[in-house]
Amino acid sequence: MKKLIIPALLALIVAGCSSSPDIGAEQSGAPVEGRDGKVNTVNAGGMGSSQLPAVLTDPKSILSKRSVYFDYDRFDIKPEYADLVSAHAKFLVNNRQFKMLIQGNTDERGSREYNLALGQKRADAVKKALILLGAQEEQVESVSLGEEKPACVDQNDSCWAKNRRGDMLYSGEF
Amino acid sequence: MSKCRYNLDFSKGFKAMMRTFRHLILLCAAALSFSAQAQLSIEVTGAGANRIPVTIADFGGEAGLSRAITGVIRGDLERSGLFKMVEQAQMPMTEASSVDFNAARSRGADALAAGSIGAVDNGRYEARFRLYDINKQSQLAGAAFVTTQPLLRAAGHRIADVIYEKLIGEPGVFSTRIAYVVKVGVGRFELQIADADGQNAQAALISKEPIISPTWSPDGARLAYVSFENKKPVIYVHSLASGKRTVVANFKGSNSAPAWSPDGSRLAVVLTKNGGSQIFTVNADGSGVNRITSSSAIDTEPQFSPDGRFIYFTSDRGGSPQVYRMPASGGAAERVTFEGTYNVTPRLSPDGRSMAFISRRDGGFRLAVMDLASRQVQILTDSHKDESPSFAPNGRMILIATEIGNRGVLSAVSIDGRIKQRLSVAAGDVREPAWGPFQK
Numbered sequence: 001m002k003k004l005i006i007p008a009l010l011a012l013i014v015a016g017c018s019s020s021p022d023i024g025a026e027q028s029g030a031p032v033e034g035r036d037g038k039v040n041t042v043n044a045g046g047m048g049s050s051q052l053p054a055v056l057t058d059p060k061s062i063l064s065k066r067s068v069y070f071d072y073d074r075f076d077i078k079p080e081y082a083d084l085v086s087a088h089a090k091f092l093v094n095n096r097q098f099k100m101l102i103q104g105n106t107d108e109r110g111s112r113e114y115n116l117a118l119g120q121k122r123a124d125a126v127k128k129a130l131i132l133l134g135a136q137e138e139q140v141e142s143v144s145l146g147e148e149k150p151a152c153v154d155q156n157d158s159c160w161a162k163n164r165r166g167d168m169l170y171s172g173e174f
Numbered sequence: 175m176s177k178c179r180y181n182l183d184f185s186k187g188f189k190a191m192m193r194t195f196r197h198l199i200l201l202c203a204a205a206l207s208f209s210a211q212a213q214l215s216i217e218v219t220g221a222g223a224n225r226i227p228v229t230i231a232d233f234g235g236e237a238g239l240s241r242a243i244t245g246v247i248r249g250d251l252e253r254s255g256l257f258k259m260v261e262q263a264q265m266p267m268t269e270a271s272s273v274d275f276n277a278a279r280s281r282g283a284d285a286l287a288a289g290s291i292g293a294v295d296n297g298r299y300e301a302r303f304r305l306y307d308i309n310k311q312s313q314l315a316g317a318a319f320v321t322t323q324p325l326l327r328a329a330g331h332r333i334a335d336v337i338y339e340k341l342i343g344e345p346g347v348f349s350t351r352i353a354y355v356v357k358v359g360v361g362r363f364e365l366q367i368a369d370a371d372g373q374n375a376q377a378a379l380i381s382k383e384p385i386i387s388p389t390w391s392p393d394g395a396r397l398a399y400v401s402f403e404n405k406k407p408v409i410y411v412h413s414l415a416s417g418k419r420t421v422v423a424n425f426k427g428s429n430s431a432p433a434w435s436p437d438g439s440r441l442a443v444v445l446t447k448n449g450g451s452q453i454f455t456v457n458a459d460g461s462g463v464n465r466i467t468s469s470s471a472i473d474t475e476p477q478f479s480p481d482g483r484f485i486y487f488t489s490d491r492g493g494s495p496q497v498y499r500m501p502a503s504g505g506a507a508e509r510v511t512f513e514g515t516y517n518v519t520p521r522l523s524p525d526g527r528s529m530a531f532i533s534r535r536d537g538g539f540r541l542a543v544m545d546l547a548s549r550q551v552q553i554l555t556d557s558h559k560d561e562s563p564s565f566a567p568n569g570r571m572i573l574i575a576t577e578i579g580n581r582g583v584l585s586a587v588s589i590d591g592r593i594k595q596r597l598s599v600a601a602g603d604v605r606e607p608a609w610g611p612f613q614k
Contacts, residue, residue, distance in 0.1 A: 101405065110539065111518040111532060111561060112386050112606070113431045114488055114495055116407060117444070117451035117472040120428050124449065142446070143406035144428045148384035155580070174405045 055091075056170060062087045068126055070164045072107075075121040077129055085126065088168055089133030096139065101174045102126045103167045104144040105151070107160035112146055119144030126166040214354075214372030214584070214604070218253055220594040225258040226341055229283040233301070234268035234290035239326060243291055243301055246330025250348040250371060251337065255593035262286075269304040275311045283308050287337055291329075297322055301329045305337055314340045327373060347566045351610040352573065353378070353388045353397055354584060358602040365399060367414060370566075370609075372597055378414055387431055387562075390610045391438050391458075397608070398422065398432035398441055398458075409443055411458055422460045433477045433485075435502075442466075442476035442485055453487060466504035478502060479522050486510065486520040486529065497531055511544070513551060519562065523569045528589065530563040530572050541574050543589055554591035564609045571595075575605040 055061045068081045077085060092098060104123030106115040123142035130140055152159035230248050233240035251257040263277035268290040278286050289303025304316040315336050321329035331348040338346030347370055356364045365385045368375040379385060383402040390397055395414060400407045407430045409423040423429035427446030434441055438458065445454050445463075453467040453476045467473040471491035478485055479499075486499045489507070494515040500507040511517035516534035523529070526546075533542040533551070538558040544551045559577040566573065571586045571593070578596070582603035586595040598604060 103405070109559075110516065110534075111475065111488070111495075113444070113475045114472070114518050116386075116428060116430050117474045120446050120451050121472070124446075141406075141426055144430075144446075145384075145402065145407075146386075148386065148402060 052170060052172060063091055066168045068122075068166045068168075069161065070122050070166070072160075072164065073118075075118075075125050077125055085129045086133050089130045089135050092130060092135035092139050093133075096136065098139065099171045100130070100135070100140050101169045102130075102140065102142045103149075103169065103174075104142065104146075105149060105163055105165045105167070106147050107163045108147045108150060108155075109160070110147075112148070116144045116146035116148075119146045122164070122166045126168065214368055214375060214597045214599055216253055216372050217596045217598075218255060218593070219596055220588075220592055221255040222588070222593055225256055227258045227260045227282050227284050228337070228341065229260045229262045229278060229281065229286040230337075231262040231264070231267040231286065231288040233288075233303075234266060235292050239291050239299065239323070242326055243289075243330045243333070246327050246371075247287070247334045247337070250331060250334035250346075253371065253595060254338065254346075255588065255595075256338075256342060269302045269316065273306055273311075275306075275308055278306075278308045285314070285337075285341055287333075289333070291326075294320060299323065299326070299329075301326075301333065303333050303336075305340055327369070331369065331371070344570065345568050345612060347568050347570070347609075347612070349613050350567060351394070351613075353390065353608045353610065354575075354604055355385050355388065355606040356599055356602045356604050357384075357582070365397070365412075367397075378412060378417070386606055388606055388608045389432055389434060390608055391434055392436060392611055393438055394611045394613060396458075398434065400430045400432065409441075411441075420459060422458065423454075423456060423463075431474050431476060435478050436480055436482045442478065444474045444476065453485065466502075467500070467507075475519050477520050477522060480524055480526040486522060488518045488520065497529070510546075510549075511551075517542075521563045521565060521572075523565050523589075524567055525569055528569075530565060532560055532563065541572060541587060543572070552591065554587050554589075555585075557585075560585075562606055562608075564607050566609050567612045571609075573607040573609050575607055 056063050058064055062084060065084055068077055092100060102123040104119035106119045123144055127140050127142040131137060150163045152162040230244060233244045248259055252259055260281050260283040263281050264274050267288045269288055271288060285305060286308055287303055287305045289301060291299050291301045294300045298320055300318050300320050302318040305314045307314050317336055319329040319332050334348040335346035350370045351367055352370055353367050356366055361382050363381045363385050364377045365379040365388060366375045366377050381401060381403050386400045388397050388399040397412045398409060400409055407428045408421060409429045409432050411420045411422050422441060423443050423445060425445050425447035429443065429445055431444040432441045440455050440457055442453055442455050444451050450470065451472045451474050452465060453473050454463055454465050456463045469491050471489050473487055473489045475488040476485045482502055484499045485502050486497060488495050489498050492509065496509055496517050497511040497520045498507040498509050514533050514535060517531055519532045521530045529544045529546055531542055532539050535553060539560050540557055541554045541560045541563055542551055543554060557576045561575040564573045571588050573584060573586050575582060576585050582605045584597040584604050584607045
């Protein structure tokens with residue numbers, strides 16, 4: 001775990017230098033460019049993920065990974081995701097203006113509404129871990145998409161495993 | 175809005191019958207956008223053991239209109255699985271003809287209906303009919319409906335309802351409507367409203383994000399549902415005629431599983447705002463939120479009993495998802511299902527005597543019905559993926575979502591499991607059915 005935290009922290013420091021600290025969704029109106037009179041449109045609904053700090057999107061950064069996978073009928077975060085969750089917790093601690101939406105998902109078997117509740121348990125498990133690691137309650141919302149937004153639509157075990165998932169989205173990505 | 179009503183002046187001979195049909199009937203043309211795609215088609219895959227042989231004589235009047243209305247009536251009665259169509263002996267025949275009971279009996283009919291459709295004034299038509307008991311050689315019913323050409327089918331459904339009620343002894347549901355969700359390709363969801371025979375499908379809501387758990391208000395004017403259009407589940411109440419939507423619950427976390435109280439004033443909902451999925455009640459305008467379960471387990475899928483005294487719900491408080499019930503104001507819960515390790519989605523019959531639910535048996539999710547007095551359970555299907563049961567307002571059929579060949583279809587199953595109808599849309603996946611109430 002230690003091995004990953006240091007690069008992640010380094011990445012954060014780098015990101016902190018290269019992006020302005022107030023890059024929250026509301027403040028991120030793109031500047032008017034004078035050259036050809038072209039005006040960039042402000043997206044009041046949130047910024048695209050391309051405008052997130054590179055540390056959240058760079059494939060080499062652990063923070064670009066956003067999914068925690070769960071076993072069948074299980075809601076505990078497996079040890080292999082501990083580093084990922086703690087890296088995101090540290091990002092939230094160091095970037096209090098950022099908010100996160102955690103979307104819990106389930107496979108398609110069973111009642112839609114019961115699956116919605118199961119997906120909520122997964123999202124809540126991720127949220128609880130983030131808060132234990134220092135994220136603030138106001139920064140993190142856990143919701144469920146149940147079985148409604150499958151990442152994979154085949155009816156087999158490997159596909160269902162991909163759908164038992166919690167996704168961490170930052171301001172601008174939802 | 176067009177009107178379809180009993181014409182109280184119609185025929186002197188009908189006056190006695192009219193007393194039972196004196197209420198005004200309004201067929202409201204809902205101001206919904208028409209969906210060009212996706213009419214539901216219905217296929218009957220089973221029938222009742224004893225079907226009543228009945229003759230529906232070709233209606234008299236303008237050929238196109240009379241053929242259409244006769245077809246609607248015959249189709250409704252046949253699809254119910256409770257009637258067998260017997261060819262007419264007398265031709266032509268209308269409500270004004272004197273009936274040759276012997277000829278009808280020789281064809282094997284127990285009942286006969288004959289009628290006609292004629293213009294009244296500026297675009298309005300009147301459909302009249304009489305229903306006869308062939309063996310008793312007497313008139314069972316007679317009525318007239320004023321309608322317009324666009325609502326001709328509705329008049330046919332009304333006539334089929336009268337025939338059904340007289341011959342079966344319980345109200346027909348041919349004039350009711352159903353709601354369901356169609357998923358078209360990737361990223362298009364339509365909440366559609368159709369007549370009970372699958373015709374006149376109209377989209378009440380079109381969204382890029384999923385829509386689940388539609389449920390009709392007791393007056394049939396509104397739907398409550400869960401929409402994911404804001405990247406999370408939010409509960410709306412949607413007035414069908416105006417398209418006006420009210421956010422009933424959009425709290426931090428998930429908001430889902432709406433269920434109307436029998437008087438339509440409140441909704442039971444599931445909120446996670448206080449942690450975990452717990453049941454609350456809320457006024458239909460979103461005010462007056464009141465928590466009614468306090469468990470550390472999942473409590474979801476609430477449903478009021480028809481008398482309003484209890485809320486049935488799904489909970490995993492005992493280790494596996496099972497159906498429980500508690501007083502509607504909250505309090506001690508009593509476990510209702512015991513067989514098996516997965517019993518979910520309780521739905522009470524309109525008379526409150528039985529409960530439809532989904533039970534996992536032999537690896538498949540199947541429609542089950544429990545007689546609440548004896549707690550006897552009957553499994554009605556051998557499907558692998560039944561979901562979302564919804565009773566017809568007369569309690570005779572249960573509409574479910576199921577899957578055939580990897581495609582979502584709806585299926586209507588009679589409470590004895592004998593009659594099965596399949597409703598499918600060529601263009602997409604159909605799911606989340608909700609059978610609407612009787613039309614007022």
